Each structure stands twice: as C-alpha cells, then as structure tokens.
Amino acid sequence: MKQLLPIADGPEVRRYALVLMRRHPGDLLLTVGLYAAAAVSGLFAPRLLGDLVGEVSKHGSKVTVDRIAIAIAAFLVVQALLIRYARLASAKFGEKMLAELREDFIEQTLALPLSTVEKAGSGDLLTRSSRDVDEMSEAVRYAVPATLVAIVTVLLTIGALALVSPIMALPWLVTVPLLYFGTRWYLKRATPGYLRENAAYAAINDNLAETVEGARTVEALRLADRRRDRLDDALKESWAAERYTLWLRSVWFPIVEFGYVLPVAATALGAGIFYVNDLVTLPQAVAGVLYIQQLINPLDELLSWLDRLQVGGVSLARLLGVAQVPADREATGKVPIGSDIEARDVRYSYGTRDVLHGIDLEVRPGERLAMVGPSGAGKSTLGRLLAGIHGPRTGSVDVGAVPLIELPLNELRGQVALVTQEHHVFLGTVSENVALARPDAGDDQINAALAAVDALDWVRALPDGLETKVGSGEHALSPAEAQQIALARLVLADPHTLVLDEATSLLDPRAARHLERSLAAVLEGRTVIAIAHRLHTAHDADRVAVVEDGLISELGSHHELVAADGAYAALWSSWHGGKNGG
Template structure:
C-alpha cells in the first residue's frame, strides 16, 4: 500500500457534508428560519432612519413626535434583531457540536473497522494527523462555520434584496461594485485547495518522521544514525514550512484585495445616489438608507471572506478525514466458519510485504492440537511474519494456512479469537479498574476467575494494590512493563483459545519472572496448542518440537535433543547460547 493515504475528492467531501447537514436537518432549518427573521428585523432600522431624515426635511408641527416614534421603532427592531441573532447562533453552535462528534465517531469507526492486515501497513504519522489535527479542524469548522456562515449569508441576501427593492438603480450600482470581491474569491479558491492539501500532507509527513524517530530511538543510537535522522527531520520541517508559507501568501493577496473591494459599493452608491438626489430622482432618505444597507453589507461579507479562507483549509482536512473511507480492505469481510478439528496446517506458504521480494519461502508446517511448538531463529529470519500468518492477521500470497481445513484469514474476527490468539510484547492497559481491564477478554468472568487468571501468570503485584481488582489504573496507580504484560497474559488465560501464539510475549519480563510466567501458562493451557516465538532458547528447550527459521525458510524441525544432535543451525545456536550465559536472547 502507498505511503500516502487516500484523499477524498470534492464530490465525496460535498456528499459527506450534505449527509452531516441532513442528519440534523431540524437544526439547519431552525438556523435559517430564525436568522431570516433576524435579518428581516435588521432591515427595519436603516429604513426607519431614512424615514426620519425625510420626516425632518418635510417638517411640520408634529415632526418631533413622529421622529420619536420612528426612533423608538428602530430601537425595538434592533433589540429584536440582536435577540434572534443570538438564538440562531445558539442553535448553530449546538448543531456544530453534534456534527463534530458525528465526524469524529465516523472516523474512529472506520479506523477500527480496518482489517488488521491493512491497518498495520498504514503510515502511522499520517493516520494520527488525520485523527487529531484534521479532525479537530473539521470539528472547529462545523462548530462555528455553519452558524456564522448561514447567518452571514442570510443577512447579506436580505440586505442586497432590500437595496434593490428600495431603488433598483442604486441596488444595481452596489452589486456592480461587488465584482471585485467575486474576482478575489475566484482567484483564491482556484489555488487554495492544492495549497492546503500540501500543508496537511507535509504536516503528516513531519509527524510520521518524528514518530518513527522516537519509536526507533534506541536503534538509531545503536547504529549511529542520529545525523541522518536529524537531516530527515530538518527536510520534513523545511517542506512543511514551505507549504505553510505558500498558503500564507495566498491569504496576503486575498484579504487586502477584498478589503478594498468591500469599500467600493458604499463609495459607488454615495456618488451615484448624490447625483440622483441632486437631480430630484431620489430622496436624501433613500440615499442614506441604501448607503447604510451597503455599509451593513460589509460585516457579513467580511465574515464570509474570513470563512472562505478558513473553509479551504477545513475542506482539505475534511477530504483527508473522509479519505479513510477509500482505503481498500483488500478482501471481503470474512464469513467462513471453522471446520472440524483444531489442527493447524501451513502448506507451501509464501508471503511478501512489498510484492517484490518474499520474506517467507514455501513454508510447510503441521501443528497438532495440544502441541507446544517453539519457533526460533535469528533476527529477521521471519518468525514474527509466520506468527501473523498463523494468527490470521496476514494472508499468504501463495499457499495456505488453515485450521481444521478452513483458511485462518477467512474466519470472522470474533470466531477467529475463539480459536487463535496472538499476543506480542506490545500491550495496552486502559485507564480503568483492574477488573474491567481483565473483563475485556471475558465480560462475564467472576472475581474468582479473574484472581485465578492473574495467579496463573504470576501476578503477585495484585496483593500490593490498594483496592485489589477495583484499583483504578492510570490515576494514582500505574503498572510497570512487566506487570502490564502479565495483565495482558491474564486476558489470554481468560479468553481460553485452543491455540495461543506468543510472539516474544515475555520480552518485557526479567528471565526469572518470564520463566515462571511461561511455566504457569503451560500448566493452565495444558491440552491446548501453544506456539511460542522463542527469544530465549530455554523456552525452546521446554517445547515438544522446535521449528528453526533462517532467511524466511523453515530449515529444521524436531525435538530439542534431535536438533542438538544434528549439530546444524539450532545446535550451533544452543552451543553459542550456553557458551555466553549472560546473553539469553536471540534478538528481536
């Protein structure tokens, strides 16, 4: 899969936005209606101002009382407009919060729905950037843009219509002067989407570089790659900075151009209106009213200009968030059910991560129910890749991996976990009680079963917790790497699959604790199949059979005594391991 995640096109983003609007159409209708009333109320004040001017010009004995009534009416309608605008914004902000939550939940569901074999190959930095930065931008936009843009649009529309109705000639003059604003927006929009997509892409690349550097810090230090990683980071920073400056340049052109263009309608109407009033075509009150309307038009148009700029960046973020829907699942959702028997059979399995070079070559392996099989080999031999095939996380490109005659990768996730569980040195402890962390594996487990599972993996630390199973992890109490891994292993005991694959599952434990945990697991899982990726040869020594991997091939298979007597790859590893008692690991 490409290192660049898909980006949704404009039609897909538009369709997603319409779906979000339809999902809460009541609020959208409420925003438009209430704001329409607010805009209508806002038109009365300038109209009454024009009447006041014409009344004063006409004179009369009761001019003061008429002016007072008109001024009081303008005050009332101003208060009504303010109240209705506040109400419209309140409805809009609540709509924005609900819609923002909907977008985040949709992104999370799409991420969690990805097949593991797909998710494992996604660029982590880009995925994190989409789920955090891009989702936050979209949420902020939906929270504020929808109500403010709708308010500004309705207000601007009412003002333009009012000017045209008041005097068509003055209205057309004002509209003609808005051509500059339209030209500025058109110039900007044509260039903004690529610029903001570049900003998002370079930001994601920078996040990916930083994340991979931090994750591989020990390897980088060991191999002396600090300078190379520093250069890669500097290059990513430079690209991100260049992209952001490009988007900034567009804004420096848009806003000055728009500010000048927004002043032209008022200037044009004053000039034309003054000439018409001097010739007796229109009254002074009409000219003042039209001028006030167009002056008020600057506010909503300025709001729209600001949001047009921000919506380009939000649109790019929306396209990146929605782009997750375009990630191919590579295969249909599994619906096959396991056949009879728990026998695992690997037949002529080949696998490649990049399609250009196989990392596994023609693996043939049969694992009998209840057998303890250890898979050993030096770093890069293909042990973990084979474990992923056995667990159904990856599918061989050629050949097959089956349980009871059914391809493992074809089993639905829930059924697959009832047959095979892969546990690695990577684990997660949720900020919750010990009890709830364990019940992830079996929700209906009793406290006695939870205690038994922890005891099976040697988790004596439970006795030191202040509230036992009710202890909240993540607040005042935290677990070290060894304890967290034991908690993860206890989940496996509770899940009770017929086949357990341990891929360096005890790598975080000290040798004595790891030895005790493996012995406990062996006792609990007696009669079940256990496949261990052995990073300690002592683990292999206890297995029923040992499979030796080298350069992606299965080169030896037999018992410990048989392989030591043969004196080939395993025999040499065993001899070397005993010759260096402090070196008890084969490598990752």
C-alpha cells in the same frame, strides 16, 4: 510527499456534510430560521433611517423623530434577542454534528486493518485523530453556522435593497467580478496547499513518535544527529507548506478587503447620480447606501470563515479518507471444522520484495510449536500470518480448512490470538484492563487469569487491588507487569490457538521460564506457537521450526534437530554454552 492513508475527494466531503445536516433537519431549520429572523429585524433600521431623512428634507425641524427612534430601537432589541437564541441553537446543532463525526471517525479507525496501521505508521493517523479533529471541530462549531448566517443575511439584505429600488442594486454589482475571480483563484490553490500542510504535520509527528519510542536505540547507536536532521527536513517542509498558504491569504485577503470598500463608494456615487436625475427618491438613496454598508459585516464573515472552511474541509477529507482503506478480509460465513492451522505455499511481501518464500506448515491441535531463527528471518511475519493479522500475498493460511482472512474479526480472535512484546495499559482499573478480552468476566475469572500469569500476588498488593487505576497519569506499571496484564487478557480470551511473539521478552529469564511453564499448565490442550530467541522455549516445545531467509529450513523436535547437527544445533550450542542436550 507520500500519503499512506487515502484522502476523500471533494464530492465525497460534500455528500458527507449534507448527510450530517440531514440527520438533524429540525435543528438546521431552527438555526437558519432564527438567524433569518434576526437578519430581517436588522433590515428595518436602514429603511426607517431613509424615511427619516426624507421627512426631514421635506418638513425640516418640524418632524418628530421619537416614533422612528423607538421603532429602530425596538427592532435592534429584537435582533439582539434573536441572535442570542440563534447562536445557542447553532452551538447545539454544531455539537451534535461534531459528536457524530467523531463517533464515525473512531468507528472507521477501529475498523482499519491492523496490517494497514502497521504499514502506515503512527504519524499520519495520529495527526488525523488530533490536529485534523481539532480543525474540524472549529469548522463545525463556528465556521459552518457563521457561514450559514452570513449567506442568509447577504441574500436578505440584497433582497431588501432590491425592494427599496432595483436600480440601487446595480452599483453593488461592480464588486462581484472582483470577489468571484479572486475567491476562485484562492480556492483552486487552497485545498492542495492545506493538504500539503497537514501531510507535513503528519511527517513531523511520525518522526517524533519514532524517535521517542526508539529513544534507547537512538542513544545506543548514536543516531541523534541523523534523527535531528530528519526532523529538520520535516520542519523545513512544514515551513514551506505554511508559507505557501500564508502567501495565498496575503493575496486573497487584500482583494476581499478592497471588495468591501468598492461597492460602498460605487453605491454612494450611484445614489447621487440617480437622485439628481430623479431615478430614486432621497429615502431610497439613503436606505440603499445603508444597506450596502450593512453588507460589509456579513460579507466579511462569509469570506473570512471561507478560509477556515477550507482548512476544515481538508481535515474532513482526511478523516473520511480513513473509511476508504479497503478491507483486508471478507467474511464468507464458513465455519471452521477443527482447530488445526495449515499454511500452504505462503508468500508475503512488504512492498515489492517477498520476505516469505513459499512456506508450508501444519500445526496440529494442542501442539506446542516454537519458531526460532536469526533476526530478520521472517519469524514475526509468519506469526502474524498464522494469527490472521496479515493475509498472504499468495497461498493460504487456514484454520479448520477455512482461510483465516475469511473469518469475521470477532470470530477470528476467538480462534487465534496474538500477543507480542508490544503492549498497552489503558486508562482504567486493573480489572477493566484484563476484562477487555471478555467484558462479562467476573472477579473470580479475572483473578484466575492473573494467577495463570503469576500476576495475582502483585495485583493484590496494589493500593486498591483489582480496582487500582492504572494507565496514563495513574499508578504506573513496570514493563514486565504491563506484559503480564496483556498475557492475562489472552488467558481470559480463551482461544484455541495462541501465537506468542516474544511475549515474555520483558521478563528476566528465570521469571520468563516460570511464567511460560505456568501458561503451559493453564493452556493444556491448546495450540501454542511461540516465537522466541530464548531457546529454552524451543527445548520445551513439541516441535521446532527454524526460519531462515523467509523459509523453514528445519522442522522437528528439539532432540531430533540437535541430533541432525544443522542450523538449530548450531543455535542451541551457541546459546547453551556449548552443551548439546537438554
């Protein structure tokens, strides 16, 4: 399955995990120390029980067990208290690591080049930001602390067993090859299996997102059966991936379970043989068997959480992979001289096929340029290059003699801004949504921006005016209102060049024309590049660029192009009902 966003390798995942832990050495040491103390407290009971059995074997019923019983109870109470505080410390430690991981992921995601996001689609990124984060959360909160505890407990228990009698540790070694080779077999296959599983989930999410977003198109073109078949294929792949990882667990878990029973039986048998041959005392034999029995629980925890760590490790690799997307621009520190936009020999491709073929275009400061042409001609792609969203495959797009892709993003958005027919209303107030372009803007500036796009009247009519909460689950805005909010952000951002890609497509023609004229009045002196199918935009522009098959076939004023009787004249005649003027 093709993976559009990269995935970090094993060494990178381990390095990042160590970095996270090293950020909080005190919390890590406290957690491990508390669990180690709890494990040590639990080691006294087997030794005391062994001594008790030895005393009884020597002195029969004359032995008083009160002292030993009280000591065992005291150590168990201490162990319970230590475990309680250890779990609290591990929970705090896990939450700190998880918070930093999420912050790192959000920072890396927001730094992704927009061109990469557009090419990758929403499915893979959505899966990483939802399912992978959830899986990683469980691993950090539970699997990492539980694994550390299990490792510490196993090591201390084996150490205690060796102190009781080194020879009693020998029977336990029979299970090591079984657990080692069985676990190695599983780990070798688990990571690719879980990567395939997560990629399948990404394909499902991508398919669902596309179908929901394009529901009207699916219905209009009767594509439901085709979309359903595509979803069925994605579900089949997901089913096959999950079945494979389930098969891995069905093989590994029985090996692990047998690995718990074998050392207990081997140690009990060995203890009897050693005792009969006077190699160990009875207390040593009893304590040794109890220590091996006590190993079952931490080993079970360790190996059980190892599977969850594999899932979490795969999710972490996918989250870290976002940071490996190469930047699509490199700031050089050059300062634009002027605000003229110039494209020279611009070519751009999606994959292997060029969609723009050597375009040359100069947009003068303060000019209103309209780009028209048939669907698929390359207008939107050219608009994105002129806005600095994409970098050209060959050639250059400059502002003030500086390539757009050499400007830092913050500076670029102060120079050139793009508004498309795609828009988003964030959860928050109307004021907060508009002020995204300038967080320090006051109410007067926000009101002026809303007035510029004919939105002030309906905003004031909302239940709480500017403070009305909108977005998911709050007051619903119509598509046209949401588009006006997006345009108000643009007015507030105040760039010297605007690229409007069907920015008024959701408004009716009369409202759109009024809005565009209002914008023109507000943005007087600024460069406006408008991409539209409604040719009244071209009629009002200073110049019109006709884009056909990835080339600018005509360039001139409305009247010049109508008089030339070429492609634009045909478009105008068709759109204007046969009238050749304006």
